[in-house]
Amino acid sequence: xxxxxxxxxxxxxxxxxxxxxxxxxxxxxxxxxxxxxxxxxxxxxxxxxxxxxxxxxxxxxxxxxxxxxxxxxxxxxxxxxxxxxxxxxxxxxxxxxxxxxxxxxxxxxxxxxxxxxxxxxxxxxxxxxxxxxxxxxxxxxxxxxxxxxxxxxxxxxxxxxxxxxxxxxxxxxxxxxxxxxxxxxxxxxxxxxxxxxxxxxxxxxxxxxxxxxxxxxxxxxxxxxxxxxxxxxx
Amino acid sequence: xxxxxxxxxxxxxxxxxxxxxxxxxxxxxxxxxxxxxxxxxxxxxxxxxxxxxxxxxxxxxxxxxxxxxxxxxxxxxxxxxxxxxxxxxxxxxxxxxxxxxxxxxxxxxxxxxxxxxxxxxxxxxxxxxxxxxxxxxxxxxxxxxxxxxxxxxxxxxxxxxxxxxxxxxxxxxxxxxxxxxxxxxxxxxxxxxxxxxxxxxxxxxxxxxxxxxxxxxxxxxxxxxxxxxxxxxx
DNA sequence: CGGAATATTGATTATCATCAATGACGGTGG
DNA sequence: CCACCGTCATTGATGATAATCAATATTCCG
Numbered sequence: 290x291x292x293x294x295x296x297x298x299x300x301x302x303x304x305x306x307x308x309x310x311x312x313x314x315x316x317x318x319x320x321x322x323x324x325x326x327x328x329x330x331x332x333x334x335x336x337x338x339x340x341x342x343x344x345x346x347x348x349x350x351x352x353x354x355x356x357x358x359x360x361x362x363x364x365x366x367x368x369x370x371x372x373x374x375x376x377x378x379x380x381x382x383x384x385x386x387x388x389x390x391x392x393x394x395x396x397x398x399x400x401x402x403x404x405x406x407x408x409x410x411x412x413x414x415x416x417x418x419x420x421x422x423x424x425x426x427x428x429x430x431x432x433x434x435x436x437x438x439x440x441x442x443x444x445x446x447x448x449x450x451x452x453x454x455x456x457x458x459x460x461x462x463x464x465x466x467x468x469x470x471x472x473x474x475x476x477x478x479x480x481x482x483x484x485x486x487x488x489x490x491x492x493x494x495x496x497x498x499x500x501x502x503x504x505x506x507x508x509x510x511x512x513x514x515x516x517x518x519x520x521x522x523x
Numbered sequence: 524x525x526x527x528x529x530x531x532x533x534x535x536x537x538x539x540x541x542x543x544x545x546x547x548x549x550x551x552x553x554x555x556x557x558x559x560x561x562x563x564x565x566x567x568x569x570x571x572x573x574x575x576x577x578x579x580x581x582x583x584x585x586x587x588x589x590x591x592x593x594x595x596x597x598x599x600x601x602x603x604x605x606x607x608x609x610x611x612x613x614x615x616x617x618x619x620x621x622x623x624x625x626x627x628x629x630x631x632x633x634x635x636x637x638x639x640x641x642x643x644x645x646x647x648x649x650x651x652x653x654x655x656x657x658x659x660x661x662x663x664x665x666x667x668x669x670x671x672x673x674x675x676x677x678x679x680x681x682x683x684x685x686x687x688x689x690x691x692x693x694x695x696x697x698x699x700x701x702x703x704x705x706x707x708x709x710x711x712x713x714x715x716x717x718x719x720x721x722x723x724x725x726x727x728x729x730x731x732x733x734x735x736x737x738x739x740x741x742x743x744x745x746x747x748x749x750x751x752x753x754x755x756x757x
Numbered sequence: 758c759g760g761a762a763t764a765t766t767g768a769t770t771a772t773c774a775t776c777a778a779t780g781a782c783g784g785t786g787g
Numbered sequence: 788c789c790a791c792c793g794t795c796a797t798t799g800a801t802g803a804t805a806a807t808c809a810a811t812a813t814t815c816c817g
Contacts, residue, residue, distance in 0.1 A: 419653060431591070712765080715766075
């Protein structure tokens, strides 16, 4: 479904130079009309907390970090986004978060104001957005549990488990420690020490800062699921 | 809009005994058909984390606490709901949270499976659900910042500011300390001490466990918005 | 009034943050 | 190609905050 939207967006882009004289609007045309593709360079921020929420944004390439910041600089990363993820769902009048490109990113913007007729003409789109929002909510709630009730080791274990793809025990960590810290509500030093602890306990092997391997999958899973905080002690 | 839905639900209930032989379905009939009203007694849990997500639930009366729990009993309250709030949005296959009545609660259940034709027939409903989900997401993200990056005093100040209604500086706290603790990611003892600290600093007056008055609104607001963690110190 | 549940206060400990220093990595230029 | 420098990650020492354990006080209800 995301692919369809992205496709439309591309169509929209190539149509961009055509005369703005629509014959008859079907879903494709509507979507194309309100879509605009953009390339974002690494580090650039393309959604800003507090700005009027003018667009929905679909990420089509690259990785994005989504965060909130306090006036004194403290930062909380609320999530990461990649190809197929929607941004701007968490917005009423204004965006509630900032979105920043981690690497080279491509996005498609859909004007929010113009969405109403599209939702009417293309009901499946409403369901799609609703499912996307529901997914984000589920993730957010799991993350609240993590932030509020788990200790450093459990947080890291949960994060690592969440990054396991298909029984493969090699886990890639394509993000800086500071991002991981702001995501887990810790400091980089505590992240380092938690990695060290998991290593000492034989749960993981650390190849380098960006790559580890899970040794004791079950123990890590137990830790991550919060079986008992005492299991998480030194 | 919530009122409309609730109304339909009531209609649905009174139609419940009628022959299941629809002449022609308009929005009202559709909504009525899939709605079911229920009364929930205090303490009862009416949505259970992990159960198949069969319904959307609209709260029409009373207060609800929404939470996740870990196997060892740790609990994180992700939010509270009252009249007009939707529950069950944060669900894909299964509910991600448990919902429990704090006091006498009335709800209306809408079968999820039957929603697709309704969304098609009644596009405004899709927008309504999307806005509800967006609101929850915004709240969830603010809460992640609170849980991950604020200290006890700031958390409490933020909570109190969030409960201020219309310039009235008397704040009601119709919830137990344990619920407040599980909501803010603290213990009841720390909650007590944070209340004491705000009181000592002349920001609030504590009448009893369920009612306080804000004295220094600006200072409390500064604290709540995270101007500087050093302001939050002893 | 009495007893249970809830809230506060106190003493101590555990965890994580902070400050500081060292070590590893990556890119650049000689 | 390798030395150099800046950034990032790790490790160590210390301190602050919140958790835990324990005792007392208060509130809520029957």
